[in-house]
Amino acid sequence: MANPTIAEKFESYLDYPGMKKGLFGWIFSIDHKRIGLLYLVSMVLFFAVGVTLAFIMKLEMLSPGKDVVDPQTYNTLFTLHGVIMIFLFIIPGIPAVFGNFFLPIQLGAKDVAFPRLNLLSWWLYMIGGIFAIVSLFLQGGPIDTGWTFYVPYSIRTTTNVILPLLGAFILGFSSILTGLNFITTVHRLRAPGMTFFKMPLFVWALYSTAWIQVVSTPVVGITIVLVIIERIFQIGIFDPALGGDPILFQHLFWIYSHPAVYIMILPAMGVVSEILPTFAKRTIFGYKAIAYSSLAIAFIGYFVWAHHMFTSGMSDTSRMIFSLLTFVVAIPSGVKVFNWIATLYKGSIDLRPPLVYVMLFIFLFSIGGLTGLILGSLATDVHIHDTYFVVAHFHYVMFGGTIIILFGALHYWLPKMFGRMYNEKVANIAAGIIFVGFNILYFTMFILGYQGMPRRYWSYLPEYQTLHIISTVGSWILILGMIVMFWNLIYGVLKGKSAGDNPWGGTTLEWQIQSPPIMENFHEIPTITHEPYYHAAAINTEDNKHKKIDEGENE
């Protein structure tokens, strides 16, 4: 990048004396970096709750019949695990944390287009989360519908349905406002010289994601309102006993919730496209193909929703059309994976923790993606629908894809966010433990599902027990790996050695500024003259810096 603004030892956004002090200086800050960290802390807390619920569920699966919880509690456990992980963790996920922090910096801007709206998004996120949590403790008991809120059960159950639904409605607003903010920022606040095709691919991914957030989230908002109205006034929109159409609910729910899968995965794909060129020390292979494939995934992602409904009783015409469209979405995803692998070809590969996570991602996401094709085929889907096969596929894509990359993004960008480095050896060991635990936990579910183990069942036939035990042991290994990883990162942030401004030799704008960044990111807005992953210019300067960091670690 031309005119990099390298600033040393200026007051960072972490120390900036704002209008308010202490906690208020954070929860009322309109700085995009502070808001990104607010999201990070709140999301990690919700993630910990979600993991704990899953841990209890897996314990219950150790043997048929009751181990630790009764059936009704098990129903609420899987519902809350889904609601928390999906609506409070993985949907805001990468855009809310790293998008907020790095989108303006990568564009050469001082902040997002609407900083106050950005803060409002975080507040709405917290209010939505509180609604969902409060519902657990009110009379009626926690929601037990599954995270999909399917009717007619969600209309008839006596548990607290309305409050978590309202929570999801409010969270939807948070998502829409963030999307709106990002679209406007990309269109209005790019630095001089930064054309669309000079934007980093993470920005492209966020831009595509933002469109999905803005266009599809209102659909689920309206659907939620309809369910609430039906519960209160018994109108008969979805409940067949009142003349409604329950499959209509499934259409409306998945018109949002399938594109929402791309809200979750597209930003992760953007992070992969950032990490790979940095650690392959070469420009990305097929920049435009990756950029366009993000838009293509976002667009085609709207038209495949009913592949969640093959066994629901909808028309055969629909089933065939949606099965075909589902296969089409594999094309842009394949384009991306091909370009990532090709980027590594003849690159000067530097296998450090962020790249290790990307390797895990490519492996796990490919398994998740390919098993998606088995589910997308009508004939095979009928056999494995609503079994552990679906659970395994979903977790390979969402955990093996998005969350693994969220971990990778933490390892990639945390040194920039806090200016300190974690222990790389421990990070690699943690990644190894996570990989082993992950596959033991979820691969067994593919086999269980194929053998006919239904999802969401509290008990099972004795022949499934061995695989259930193996799977539960896998969950312990996975949790151990995550504890080591978070401990290493937190220790690094608090007490790690100075990371320097550009520990990885990155070429995008965030690596040309101080670590941690100053409040306004740049002393002078840079002018962009070439593409984002231009390593030729960087080799001379960055290699020297790289060596220094390596030497620093050995001190």
Next chain:
Amino acid sequence: MTDNHNKEHHLIGYGTYFMIWLSLISLTVLTVSIAGVNFGSIALLIALLIAAIKSGLVINYFMHIKFDDIIFKIFFLVAMATLFAIFVLTSFDIFFR
């Protein structure tokens, strides 16, 4: 943007706003009135058509899209095209079930 802003003030007067409002009221009355007539399977299409005309008026005049940059029109058309495709795809279930 400033130029567009000025243009808006030149182009839309209170009279236009009033006429749009009257049209919206009239179309609402029309929707309610023809709901009592049995149009059979095309009743839904008629209701959707009237609703589309109403939203077109609101979007173009009250939301000023008619007088805005081409980029906003493209954004809007892409969103509408997506919505239309969703309607068509849903209809494959509704009409062939």
